[in-house]
Amino acid sequence: MARKIVVTSGKGGVGKTTVCCNLGVQLARRGCRVIVCDLDFGLNNADVLLGVENRGLYDLLDVIEGRCRPKQALLTHPAYPTLSVLSSNRVLERYLSPQAIRLVLQSLSAQYDYILLDSPAGIDDGFHRAAACADEALLVTTPHIFALRDADRVAGILKSYRFSEVGLAVNLVRKELVRRGDILAPEEIAEILRLPLVGTIVEDERLLIDHVSLRARGFRALAEHYVFGTEQRHKRGKRC
Ligand SMILES: Nc1ncnc2c1ncn2[C@@H]1O[C@H](COP(=O)(O)OP(=O)(O)O)[C@@H](O)[C@H]1O
Numbered sequence: 321m322a323r324k325i326v327v328t329s330g331k332g333g334v335g336k337t338t339v340c341c342n343l344g345v346q347l348a349r350r351g352c353r354v355i356v357c358d359l360d361f362g363l364n365n366a367d368v369l370l371g372v373e374n375r376g377l378y379d380l381l382d383v384i385e386g387r388c389r390p391k392q393a394l395l396t397h398p399a400y401p402t403l404s405v406l407s408s409n410r411v412l413e414r415y416l417s418p419q420a421i422r423l424v425l426q427s428l429s430a431q432y433d434y435i436l437l438d439s440p441a442g443i444d445d446g447f448h449r450a451a452a453c454a455d456e457a458l459l460v461t462t463p464h465i466f467a468l469r470d471a472d473r474v475a476g477i478l479k480s481y482r483f484s485e486v487g488l489a490v491n492l493v494r495k496e497l498v499r500r501g502d503i504l505a506p507e508e509i510a511e512i513l514r515l516p517l518v519g520t521i522v523e524d525e526r527l528l529i530d531h532v533s534l535r536a537r538g539f540r541a542l543a544e545h546y547v548f549g550t551e552q553r554h555k556r557g558k559r560c
């Protein structure tokens with residue numbers, strides 16, 4: 321059964337979609353079968369980030385309304401055949417219940433290792449819909465004060481979901497600012513938010529251009545956390 325992980329934040333623009341897609345690529349590189357499911361109906365762009373936007377006819381709405389089977393709506397990545405995107409391009413303002421989405425994910429779950437749910441920003445319906453479809457959460461924040469305040473609120477709300485794991489990824493980290501003491505270190509942020517730090521992603525201008533980069537620092541370690549667990553991160557050999 322796939323692990324269903326919602327990637328969420330509170331504040332917009334902190335890198336949820338970037339983390340979700342790069343984590344998907346890194347997991348697929350390790351042989352895992354991964355779906356990135358775009359539940360940000362307003363600003364869905366996971367398919368664009370992963371370069372699969374014109375590779376299919378159907379999306380999540382078509383599955384839910386019975387026009388195709390779940391597998392037919394999956395957009396397979398050209399370079400990583402075990403990575404697919406379930407887009408929500410045509411959902412727009414339609415109401416989709418978490419129950420309906422959960423049924424779709426459930427039907428795909430047996431054939432995948434990970435389903436990564438890209439959540440919209442905020443703590444409104446879209447956030448709750450995404451959270452209600454997951455068993456685990458990955459909270460993304462940046463070290464900036466506004467992002468931290470929102471992350472703190474979201475961390476509190478996530479507790480009520482009784483997820484089996486809630487991890488923290490700190491994105492857009494600039495090591496020199498941390499060294500100078502100008503911004504909090506990821507470890508300090510984790511302490512403030514009382515969450516385990518499972519990823520530290522450095523600010524990298526390659527991501528502004530390519531969106532997905534094998535050379536961007538932090539995504540490999542994040543994927544290894546999910547494959548091996550924190551303690552066994554350096555054990556070799558285990559695959560999905
Ligand atoms: N580690 C990073 N280094 C540089 N740019 C980044 C990084 N993470 C995200 N970005 C950029 O920040 C912007 C917002 O990222 P995005 O993933 O769309 O955020 P969200 O999904 O939270 O709204 C994008 O232009 C993206 O390329």
Ligand SMILES: [Mg+2]
Nearest residue numbers: 336337338360
């Ligand atoms: Mg996004």
